[in-house]
Amino acid sequence: MKNKLKGTITESMVVAGIGLAAFYWVCESFMYFFLEPEANIFQIILGPDLFQVWTRILVLCIFAIFGSHVQYTYNKRRAADSALRESSEKYRTILESIEEGYFETDLKGNLTFCNDPFCKIIGYPRNQLLGMNVREHTAPDTAEKISRITEQVKQTGRPEDVTAYDVIRQNGSKTALELSISLLTDKYGKPAGFRGMLRDVTKRKETEEEKRLLETQLQQAQKMESIGTLAGGIAHDFNNILMGIQGNATLMKLKIGSEHPSYEKIKNIEKSVQNGTELTKQLLGFARRGKYLVKITDLNEVIEKSSSLFVRTKKEIQIHTNFHDGIWAVEVDSGQIEQVLLNLYVNAWQAMPEGGDLYLKTRNVMLDSSYVKPFEVEYGKYVQISVSDTGVGIDRETRERIFEPFFTTKEMGRGTGLGLASVYGIIKSHDGYIDVTSEKEKGTTFTIYLPASDKEAVREKGVPVEMLKGTGTILLIDDEKMILDVGCELLEELGYTVLSALSGRQAIDIFQKNSDKIDLIIMDMIMPGMNGGETFDRLRNINSNIKVLLSSGYSVNSQATKILRRGCDGFIQKPFNLNQLAEKIGKIMGKR
Ligand SMILES: Nc1ncnc2c1ncn2[C@@H]1O[C@H](COP(=O)(O)OP(=O)(O)OP(=O)(O)O)[C@@H](O)[C@H]1O
Ligand SMILES: [Mg+2]
Numbered sequence: 001m002k003n004k005l006k007g008t009i010t011e012s013m014v015v016a017g018i019g020l021a022a023f024y025w026v027c028e029s030f031m032y033f034f035l036e037p038e039a040n041i042f043q044i045i046l047g048p049d050l051f052q053v054w055t056r057i058l059v060l061c062i063f064a065i066f067g068s069h070v071q072y073t074y075n076k077r078r079a080a081d082s083a084l085r086e087s088s089e090k091y092r093t094i095l096e097s098i099e100e101g102y103f104e105t106d107l108k109g110n111l112t113f114c115n116d117p118f119c120k121i122i123g124y125p126r127n128q129l130l131g132m133n134v135r136e137h138t139a140p141d142t143a144e145k146i147s148r149i150t151e152q153v154k155q156t157g158r159p160e161d162v163t164a165y166d167v168i169r170q171n172g173s174k175t176a177l178e179l180s181i182s183l184l185t186d187k188y189g190k191p192a193g194f195r196g197m198l199r200d201v202t203k204r205k206e207t208e209e210e211k212r213l214l215e216t217q218l219q220q221a222q223k224m225e226s227i228g229t230l231a232g233g234i235a236h237d238f239n240n241i242l243m244g245i246q247g248n249a250t251l252m253k254l255k256i257g258s259e260h261p262s263y264e265k266i267k268n269i270e271k272s273v274q275n276g277t278e279l280t281k282q283l284l285g286f287a288r289r290g291k292y293l294v295k296i297t298d299l300n301e302v303i304e305k306s307s308s309l310f311v312r313t314k315k316e317i318q319i320h321t322n323f324h325d326g327i328w329a330v331e332v333d334s335g336q337i338e339q340v341l342l343n344l345y346v347n348a349w350q351a352m353p354e355g356g357d358l359y360l361k362t363r364n365v366m367l368d369s370s371y372v373k374p375f376e377v378e379y380g381k382y383v384q385i386s387v388s389d390t391g392v393g394i395d396r397e398t399r400e401r402i403f404e405p406f407f408t409t410k411e412m413g414r415g416t417g418l419g420l421a422s423v424y425g426i427i428k429s430h431d432g433y434i435d436v437t438s439e440k441e442k443g444t445t446f447t448i449y450l451p452a453s454d455k456e457a458v459r460e461k462g463v464p465v466e467m468l469k470g471t472g473t474i475l476l477i478d479d480e481k482m483i484l485d486v487g488c489e490l491l492e493e494l495g496y497t498v499l500s501a502l503s504g505r506q507a508i509d510i511f512q513k514n515s516d517k518i519d520l521i522i523m524d525m526i527m528p529g530m531n532g533g534e535t536f537d538r539l540r541n542i543n544s545n546i547k548v549l550l551s552s553g554y555s556v557n558s559q560a561t562k563i564l565r566r567g568c569d570g571f572i573q574k575p576f577n578l579n580q581l582a583e584k585i586g587k588i589m590g591k592r
Pocket of ligand 1: 343347348351389391392393394398402403407408409410414415416417418419420421444
């Protein structure tokens with residue numbers, strides 16, 4: 001359209017030139033008509049002689065050329081103007097649409113031009129900014145630095161970057177920016193001012209910080225995972241070793257009788273085994289293993305039982321309970337939860353050397369998604385347990401490390417630093433979380449949240465003591481010869497007839513031949529060749545009613561839980577003593 005218009009105008013100026021020339025021609029003809037009445041029509045129209053004809057043609061050409069030249073010049077200027085307008089519009093759009101702030105100053109640093117993002121970043125309206133010196137909106141240190149850098153840019157003509165460009169906004173807030181600065185020159189190439197690009201890097205810095213934090217957390221989680229695996233492995237092997245010591249000590253004790261001079265020594269061995277077992281329990285808790293016997297549980301009962309046992313030995317501590325009636329049931333391994341509570345009680349007691357108060361509270365809570373997000377658990381119904389003491393409290397620095405394994409502030413021999421690490425591991429493996437608040441010299445509160453279950457809690461029936469000894473045939477399966485030998489003897493001491501197998505395969509052979517005689521099978525879970533899970537399934541295939549008691553020092557990939565879910569009758573954690581073994585067997589045989 002524009003080009004078409006341009007074309008017509010060009011043509012019209014040429015036509016106008018030709019028109020003017022034609023007008024001149026006509027005037028000449030008229031003039032000749034009046035001055036020479038006897039001239040013929042050709043002489044009047046074309047001119048009286050050849051010179052006149054040529055003159056008229058020359059004038060015509062001059063006018064046409066002049067017209068087209070005027071038009072050509074006019075069109076060229078118009079095109080240049082419109083290209084200039086288009087390009088300045090383009091640069092204006094670019095300057096306003098970028099995130100960076102663009103500005104220009106004179107040599108003294110007074111602002112002569114800036115884009116909208118610049119005004120936004122600096123936080124002043126444009127009319128105030130124009131003419132303002134950069135020193136007026138920069139921190140004193142930055143202003144110094146900028147003076148040095150602009151001098152350098154002026155000298156060398158090379159652009160420079162400024163990483164920490166601190167700006168003070170109109171509202172007084174401070175922002176860290178990044179700036180690149182270069183020289184502006186006049187048409188003679190002399191320095192005329194500076195131009196610069198400003199970037200607000202606050203967001204980028206925040207993202208970088210977030211990323212760094214996530215990486216640290218991930219590394220920490222991976223570190224904990226590998227320490228956990230190591231701890232779990234050690235606990236398993238140790239439990240097997242302790243089982244051998246415990247079993248042999250028990251058998252010796254039974255053989256020699258209480259009058260023997262070594263009887264007390266053997267009892268000491270048993271005590272050491274007991275301490276070792278406590279340690280491996282903490283390791284298993286920290287490794288998030290050992291959650292074997294998950295049952296619908298009433299936490300009020302567990303707290304009541306554990307705290308009354310504890311307080312009996314610690315007279316200097318007053319226990320105050322505030323249990324919510326109708327507390328929701330939870331699905332937990334109550335042995336592990338007792339371990340958690342005991343760790344918290346012991347810590348509280350150690351934090352109150354002069355004695356003090358221990359507050360135990362339970363309540364039902366509904367946690368929404370925003371609340372549980374930082375703890376990485378599901379939202380919904382939870383049972384909250386809080387354990388508060390009036391002890392020495394924990395400072396902020398210590399509080400950040402208390403759940404780390406082997407972190408302790410206690411002197412050598414008093415604490416291993418595994419207590420809270422195992423508390424944390426156990427709560428996590430129950431899909432709950434733990435939080436701590438504390439004030440120095442005032443006390444500490446640990447708050448545990450465990451997901452509530454919709455099922456009803458079942459009360460545990462006590463096992464009569466007279467069931468300690470029994471009769472019947474038991475098949476004992478364990479791949480460790482020593483444990484097998486000790487186990488057989490312990491069972492015989494309890495009055496049972498024992499068959500033994502060193503592997504799953506051997507056990508199946510024995511069971512096939514004696515399935516009508518065998519009343520109970522006690523089997524290890526981790527065995528080379530056919531493992532506990534497969535052995536269990538094959539034994540049950542032979543006789544679906546056979547009672548099975550699972551025993552292990554530790555569970556890999558929660559194998560034990562899987563077997564228990566398939567209908568296994570019970571679990572006993574190695575190392576066990578004669579009473580624990582008798583009680584378990586009694587419970588299972590009594591089920592019949
Ligand atoms: N209730 C509390 N009051 C004050 N400080 C506490 C409390 N509970 C834990 N702490 C601090 O947390 C640290 C770690 O506790 P944790 O139970 O993991 O280890 P420990 O008690 O030192 O050793 P362990 O429990 O293995 O015998 C303690 O050394 C102590 O400084
Ligand atoms: Mg402790």
